[in-house]
Amino acid sequence: MNISVTINGKQHSGEVEPRTLLVEFLRYQLGLTGTHVGCDTSQCGACTVHMNGKSIKACTLLAAQADGQDVTTIEGVANADDTLHPMQEAFRDHHGLQCGFCTPGMIMSALAIVDRHKGEDISEETIRDELEGNLCRCTGYHGIVKAIAAGAKAMQGGA
Amino acid sequence: MYAFEYRKASSLDDAQSAFKSADDGTYLAGGMTLIPTLKQRLAMPSEVIDLGGIDGLRGISVDGSTVTVGAMTCHADVAASADVKKAIPALAHLASLIGDPQVRNRGTLGGSIANNDPAADYPGAVLGLGATIHTTAREIAADDFFTGMFETALDEGELITKVVFPIPEKVAYQKFPNPASRYSVAGAFVAKTADGVRVAITGAGPTVFRATEMEKALDGSFSPDVIAGISIPADGLNADLHASAEYRAHLIGVMAKRAVTACA
Numbered sequence: 001m002n003i004s005v006t007i008n009g010k011q012h013s014g015e016v017e018p019r020t021l022l023v024e025f026l027r028y029q030l031g032l033t034g035t036h037v038g039c040d041t042s043q044c045g046a047c048t049v050h051m052n053g054k055s056i057k058a059c060t061l062l063a064a065q066a067d068g069q070d071v072t073t074i075e076g077v078a079n080a081d082d083t084l085h086p087m088q089e090a091f092r093d094h095h096g097l098q099c100g101f102c103t104p105g106m107i108m109s110a111l112a113i114v115d116r117h118k119g120e121d122i123s124e125e126t127i128r129d130e131l132e133g134n135l136c137r138c139t140g141y142h143g144i145v146k147a148i149a150a151g152a153k154a155m156q157g158g159a
Numbered sequence: 160m161y162a163f164e165y166r167k168a169s170s171l172d173d174a175q176s177a178f179k180s181a182d183d184g185t186y187l188a189g190g191m192t193l194i195p196t197l198k199q200r201l202a203m204p205s206e207v208i209d210l211g212g213i214d215g216l217r218g219i220s221v222d223g224s225t226v227t228v229g230a231m232t233c234h235a236d237v238a239a240s241a242d243v244k245k246a247i248p249a250l251a252h253l254a255s256l257i258g259d260p261q262v263r264n265r266g267t268l269g270g271s272i273a274n275n276d277p278a279a280d281y282p283g284a285v286l287g288l289g290a291t292i293h294t295t296a297r298e299i300a301a302d303d304f305f306t307g308m309f310e311t312a313l314d315e316g317e318l319i320t321k322v323v324f325p326i327p328e329k330v331a332y333q334k335f336p337n338p339a340s341r342y343s344v345a346g347a348f349v350a351k352t353a354d355g356v357r358v359a360i361t362g363a364g365p366t367v368f369r370a371t372e373m374e375k376a377l378d379g380s381f382s383p384d385v386i387a388g389i390s391i392p393a394d395g396l397n398a399d400l401h402a403s404a405e406y407r408a409h410l411i412g413v414m415a416k417r418a419v420t421a422c423a
Contacts, residue, residue: 001165018165018207019197042195043339045261054235054264060194061265064165065187065211112260116239132341133259 230269
């Protein structure tokens with residue numbers, strides 16, 4: 001079947017099987033390999049992308065379900081001039097990654113956290129609670145949580 | 160995944176006629192259970208009928224005495240709804256405890272109760288509040304809906320359209336979550352209504368059930384002390400690597416007391 005998905009602002013069409021997952025379409029057909037497959041069982045969150053502005057796990061959505069929808073992947077996060085998004089900068093500044101495998105999913109979840117708490121001071125507890133769906137096998141959560149707190153402040157125009 | 164045909168339904172009629180004409184069709188709501196099930200090859204439908212494109216199945220409305228939630232409303236919307244938080248705070252709280260944020264952005268009320276996983280949370284709210292399940296064919300009382308493990312009163316091809324929850328006087332949900340999956344190992348949904356107290360237990364049995372002895376005691380006096388002495392028999396409760404039946408029986412008492420306390 002043919003599907004057409006807006007990904008990072010650009011229309012992409014492709015022929016997929018009904019059983020093709022969104023993450024497979026992104027990685028293997030479009031070459032957008034920033035979205036990772038960690039567990040393939042909806043647990044680790046490495047495949048997190050945004051669909052219509054909401055964070056979802058791309059390993060647990062059929063590509064066919066994304067037909068006609070608006071998807072943002074990690075490749076669509078940096079600024080147009082290739083400088084990093086404030087959340088990406090924060091991950092670099094605060095050692096928010098060790099091996100880096102979970103990082104794309106962590107950043108997509110971090111952006112979703114900021115979006116859910118617009119204009120609020122986001123507590124460490126909230127960040128830890130809302131990272132429930134993302135696992136870091138390096139157990140590098142401390143840096144990740146610090147990075148998200150700093151990235152959120154930067155995005156909201158604070159110091 | 161085994162290969163299957165995919166069909167995006169444009170209306171309830173379209174979905175039901177696709178189901179009828181399929182050899183072995185299955186409906187896809189949020190997919191948070193179905194897609195993992197397909198991946199594990201535990202199901203082999205000939206056709207997956209996606210309900211995601213049907214208008215009118217999403218949304219929350221509140222009137223004086225009820226909260227109505229569309230079948231395709233995702234958990235995140237229920238958890239974040241100011242109206243639900245005000246009318247039935249435990250319903251929003253329960254939705255906020257399901258899975259993780261990404262799962263809550265996809266998983267739906269209708270999908271959860273149609274699946275009737277013994278460890279799911281929503282059946283607790285539906286039974287605990289004595290909600291009414293509206294389908295394409297009829298209205299079903301919560302007491303008649305959950306018939307067994309992964310079994311409901313729904314007929315072949317019948318679709319849930321919405322659930323109407325009566326607004327109680329006091330209400331709370333407390334669960335002991337599995338630390339990895341956040342599924343309920345045992346949970347208690349307690350509602351004090353004009354018609355009496357209802358206590359629904361999730362996670363512990365083959366399907367959600369009412370703790371009638373606790374309800375009677377709480378009808379007499381709505382206090383955690385009155386249920387302290389009530390022990391639930393372990394016989395027939397679930398036992399798995401996470402918890403024995405005896406442990407679950409004990410947890411039911413603890414969760415029910417916490418829920419009554421949280422009602423105050």
